[in-house]
Amino acid sequence: MERARLTIESRALHRRIAEVEDADTWVCRPHAPGEIGAALRGRELSTVHRLGKSMWVETGGGPALGLHLGMTGVILIDEEPHPGVWDRFALGFEDGGRLALRDRRRLGRAVLEPDLSNLGPDAGEIGREEFRRRVGRGSAPLKARLMDQGVLAGVGNLLADEALWRAGLHPLRVAGEVSDAELDRLRRALRRTIRDAIRKGGAHTGRLIPHRTPGGACPSCGTALERATVGGRTTWWCPAEQR
């Protein structure tokens, strides 16, 4: 999502919106077709922000446009519409260019004035004390706690596996029983993981990620990785190094 934000920041700001493709009522829910268009036509994108996996674009006095990529969404600027039907939402600019949300699975969202009140602080920015307070509590598995967007915004399945592996912490540990020293270690690993992911282009660039597959081994010690469902998501970890 930070990649998408930077793309918009560098290539789409200060361009005037001439038309809006908002006919997909699933991706644009709860808006009716034409509603986003009516609100944004004639506006210019002024600034773009991100909190965790959510992004919003301010439109110089108009309503903010919230964008979410779901699992398969990507932001494209000035690209031709895909031959298929994967462009679920788009802004057409006065200069002839275009900003598109291309999303095969349609789990992404485009919405006016997005509600961000259920999100915790950004996972890459949170301080030590608040991280301890928010993550180190409850009876849920540590990984589930990490991925709870109300606790911490921005950690998805891959990032969680990668950060826990780097920190040497078992995903099934009870969150409330993790020590402060371990939480500090986890926060540092998570920060590093997020920065690396942003720099390299995504959470899939992590070191553990390529090995999250049947027969995969820990890239550090060679032990066969274990797999289970944790927090509803497929989870891989090294039984030798993560405790």
Next chain:
DNA sequence: ACCTATGTTGATAC
């Protein structure tokens, strides 16, 4: 054909 998987998240049930 049927079942599984997926860089997510919301509504719902216990």
Next chain:
DNA sequence: GGTATCAACATAGG
């Protein structure tokens, strides 16, 4: 209230 489960989407692969 916190936690777990299922459903929403579309596609690919065994």
